[in-house]
Amino acid sequence: MLRFARCYSLARTKVTRNKSTPFxxxxxxxxxxxIHTQLSTRNKLFSQSTNSTTSLVDAPNQHxxxxxxxxxxxxPVLNMEAILFAMKLSLALESQVNxxxxxxxxxxxxxxxxxxxxxxxxxxxxxxxxxINLSKELDGIDELSKDIGILQLQIEQDTGKSHYTDTxxxxxxxxxxxxxxxxxxxxxxxxxxxxxxxxxAFIKKYQNLVRHLHxxxxxxxxxxxxxxxxxxxxEFARVELKNLPNTSSIIDAIKYEYQRQVELITGGETSxxxxxxxxxxxxxxxxxxxxxxxxxxxxxxxxxELPYINLAPxxxxxxxxxxxQLPDDIMRMLMNKPYHLSLKDAKILTYNSxxxxxxxxxxxxxxxxxxxxxxxxxxDKDGSAKLPTSWIIHxxxxxxxxxxxxxxxxxxxxxxxxxxxxxxxxxxxxxxxxSGKLLLFHILENFKKSNCQDLSVPNFSKLIKKFGLHAxxxxxxxxxxxxxxxxxxQHTDDTFKQNLVSGKKKTSLKFLIGQGMRQSQGRIKASxxxxxxxxxxxxxx
Amino acid sequence: xxxxxxxxGIYKVGGYILPGSQRLASTGGAKIGKKFENMDQxxxxxxxxxxxxxEYLRVGVKEEKLELPSVKAVKKLLRLSGLPLEGADxxxxxMRLAKQLSFINKLHSIPVExxxxxxxxNARLMQRKTRQLSYAGLLEGxxxxxxxxxxxxxxxxxxxxxxxxxxxxxYFVIKEGLLKNRx
Numbered sequence: 067m068l069r070f071a072r073c074y075s076l077a078r079t080k081v082t083r084n085k086s087t088p089f090x091x092x093x094x095x096x097x098x099x100x101i102h103t104q105l106s107t108r109n110k111l112f113s114q115s116t117n118s119t120t121s122l123v124d125a126p127n128q129h130x131x132x133x134x135x136x137x138x139x140x141x142p143v144l145n146m147e148a149i150l151f152a153m154k155l156s157l158a159l160e161s162q163v164n165x166x167x168x169x170x171x172x173x174x175x176x177x178x179x180x181x182x183x184x185x186x187x188x189x190x191x192x193x194x195x196x197x198i199n200l201s202k203e204l205d206g207i208d209e210l211s212k213d214i215g216i217l218q219l220q221i222e223q224d225t226g227k228s229h230y231t232d233t234x235x236x237x238x239x240x241x242x243x244x245x246x247x248x249x250x251x252x253x254x255x256x257x258x259x260x261x262x263x264x265x266x267a268f269i270k271k272y273q274n275l276v277r278h279l280h281x282x283x284x285x286x287x288x289x290x291x292x293x294x295x296x297x298x299x300x301e302f303a304r305v306e307l308k309n310l311p312n313t314s315s316i317i318d319a320i321k322y323e324y325q326r327q328v329e330l331i332t333g334g335e336t337s338x339x340x341x342x343x344x345x346x347x348x349x350x351x352x353x354x355x356x357x358x359x360x361x362x363x364x365x366x367x368x369x370x371e372l373p374y375i376n377l378a379p380x381x382x383x384x385x386x387x388x389x390x391q392l393p394d395d396i397m398r399m400l401m402n403k404p405y406h407l408s409l410k411d412a413k414i415l416t417y418n419s420x421x422x423x424x425x426x427x428x429x430x431x432x433x434x435x436x437x438x439x440x441x442x443x444x445x446d447k448d449g450s451a452k453l454p455t456s457w458i459i460h461x462x463x464x465x466x467x468x469x470x471x472x473x474x475x476x477x478x479x480x481x482x483x484x485x486x487x488x489x490x491x492x493x494x495x496x497x498x499x500x501s502g503k504l505l506l507f508h509i510l511e512n513f514k515k516s517n518c519q520d521l522s523v524p525n526f527s528k529l530i531k532k533f534g535l536h537a538x539x540x541x542x543x544x545x546x547x548x549x550x551x552x553x554x555x556q557h558t559d560d561t562f563k564q565n566l567v568s569g570k571k572k573t574s575l576k577f578l579i580g581q582g583m584r585q586s587q588g589r590i591k592a593s594x595x596x597x598x599x600x601x602x603x604x605x606x607x
Numbered sequence: 608x609x610x611x612x613x614x615x616g617i618y619k620v621g622g623y624i625l626p627g628s629q630r631l632a633s634t635g636g637a638k639i640g641k642k643f644e645n646m647d648q649x650x651x652x653x654x655x656x657x658x659x660x661x662e663y664l665r666v667g668v669k670e671e672k673l674e675l676p677s678v679k680a681v682k683k684l685l686r687l688s689g690l691p692l693e694g695a696d697x698x699x700x701x702m703r704l705a706k707q708l709s710f711i712n713k714l715h716s717i718p719v720e721x722x723x724x725x726x727x728x729n730a731r732l733m734q735r736k737t738r739q740l741s742y743a744g745l746l747e748g749x750x751x752x753x754x755x756x757x758x759x760x761x762x763x764x765x766x767x768x769x770x771x772x773x774x775x776x777x778y779f780v781i782k783e784g785l786l787k788n789r790x
Contacts, residue, residue, distance in 0.1 A: 108752060109752055109754070109760075110705045113758065114753065114754045114755060114758070115656030115753055115754065115759070116754075116760065116762045125763075125777060126776070126777045126778050127766075127767045127777055127779070128762050128777075130767045131759040132757065132759040133759050137770075143705060145752065146745050146749045146752075147749045147752070149740075150745060151750060168728060173687070175687070175688070177779075177781035182688075189727060212740070228781075229778070238781065238782055239780070240776070240778035240779070240780060240781075240782050241781055242778055243767065243779070250674075311758045365687070367730070367731070368727075368728055368729070368730055368731040370732060371733070373733060374735070374737050376737045377739065378741040378742070380741055381742045383742070384746075420765045474733065578649075
């Protein structure tokens with residue numbers, strides 16, 4: 067809090083004009099984030115009770131030790147896994163890990179805080195400094211590149227959950243302490259954001275990073291990640307925005323608050339903007355929660371039951387070795403030689419959406435890279451890099467989703483070396499793309515019908531022969547002319563033909579080619595059809 | 608000062624004391640005396656105060672000279688502490704707080720030398736120099752996590768709301784009045 071007060075005061079920054087937001091350059095937005103992230107450690111922070119991953123369906127107060135509900139006489143024991151996770155995140159953010167950090171008590175009374183204080187890191191946090199880089203190339207911000215600085219990272223306890231009910235006679239609060247003492251990392255950024263795109267990009271990037279490091283589910287919806295916003299305009303005091311349950315709330319609240327403050331400034335009513343205040347988001351507007359006069363005195367004190375975290379130098383070097391290649395590096399690798407993936411495809415292989423049960427991005431990336439490697443061995447060096455991309459990311463994934471087959475199962479009958487063989491058939495045009503799609507779907511559908519039990523590797527040659535899927539490379543010109551004439555007769559009239567031949571509706575040719583491909587089951591190349599239709603209809607363009 | 612205290616590690620992993628909960632145990636500067644013969648002797652021994660705040664203050668605390676904290680400050684503290692204002696012995700609390708403040712002021716008046724001792728984050732009764740946590744120690748600490756049923760750490764092994772005066776559907780119940788309107 068104090069740090070923010072310093073960072074935000076008398077601050078003037080230039081705002082990039084952004085057409086998608088109502089920001090005006092004369093009212094410079096200055097914004098920082100405070101993000102609480104639940105760590106997915108096996109156990110809680112200062113007890114060994116279970117840190118549940120199924121919090122939404124758990125019975126209340128099921129995962130609570132004597133310590134978690136603050137029975138008198140209980141004492142904290144630090145969970146080392148939280149140190150490991152905090153270290154991983156700090157190193158990934160290039161933060162300076164303090165060799166000595168400590169836990170402190172932050173006192174306040176609330177029903178879901180049974181100890182009467184939260185154990186946090188006030189005096190000496192776990193790590194300080196660091197950054198997340200946002201770029202136009204990868205994150206779609208307006209600037210070519212922008213670093214968002216990190217002020218600090220601290221480890222702390224989560225609180226329980228309060229459910230407010232309104233019974234006939236009395237208003238009561240039901241308290242579930244399953245979440246009490248779950249480890250959190252609070253990350254505080256510098257007030258470096260100057261528009262909405264940067265905020266959005268940062269949240270997405272940070273969310274993916276914690277998932278990538280396997281330290282948190284990063285879900286905003288379940289509260290595993292919670293974002294508070296600090297915002298100020300020109301030289302005025304900072305306003306903290308709370309109760310922002312998802313990205314759209316965060317964005318809408320910033321836009322609303324910006325607009326509110328601009329209106330106050332333009333209306334000359336700036337007295338309320340002279341002192342910092344805390345505001346909540348109702349879903350449609352921000353409302354005042356606390357001002358300077360009602361600021362809570364947290365009476366911080368060093369925790370007298372927890373020794374300092376005193377890290378030997380080899381901890382940092384040891385944990386560094388555990389850090390995987392980071393998402394930005396992976397993205398750049400995939401978008402460059404030899405893969406040349408588009409930004410969208412690279413993101414599919416790098417970003418964990420947590421929304422697909424059929425695969426996770428890491429397994430998919432490994433599968434893609436291995437298949438690419440195998441395929442490169444089978445074809446020329448300059449062989450099409452697009453084939454593995456389009457066939458794995460689009461066709462194969464599409465089939466898996468449609469048939470509800472997990473990637474791990476499908477890999478058993480189509481390991482990278484086998485999939486590479488399939489791609490080679492397409493590369494050398496043994497089968498057309500249309501036949502390839504039929505063949506791949508047939509193989510996976512049969513596998514699904516066996517309840518993913520038939521693990522025999524598919525014999526492509528046999529299947530191609532069985533279903534007559536061989537591409538017809540030498541097409542009989544007379545037969546093709548008759549075939550195309552039939553299509554023209556079935557699907558066109560004089561107006562259609564006139565518009566097509568005159569070039570008024572060039573796309574009509576694609577329609578005819580599509581019909582030809584469809585009726586020939588893709589065995590005849592599209593280029594053959596194009597040539598023949600142009601010849602028959604005497605198309606000159 | 609630390610010479611009179613020793614640290615009692617609670618959790619041990621492979622001989623390494625986890626830097627978790629440690630309770631300070633005082634030897635109280637005790638010395639070995641005669642062997643106790645019966646319970647009365649023990650009770651008698653324990654009933655005799657062996658030290659007094661006055662020894663450390665050197666001068667007596669005269670109540671009439673105490674500077675009482677204001678009623679407003681006492682009420683604020685009660686609110687902060689989640690204690691009821693209704694029926695509170697404000698005068699009594701003022702007096703007790705004044706004595707405690709006087710004691711703390713005395714402590715503050717003792718000269719402290721060295722920058723390290725003046726740092727706010729060191730203001731606690733615990734060892735400042737703790738054993739370093741090595742990488743191997745960190746991994747070992749993670750490997751040896753076990754749930755202790757005697758500490759209620761096993762999910763569903765006990766009913767936390769069973770201790771509460773009021774509960775509903777295994778939730779703790781808090782009256783709204785405790786959370787809000789606490790003037």
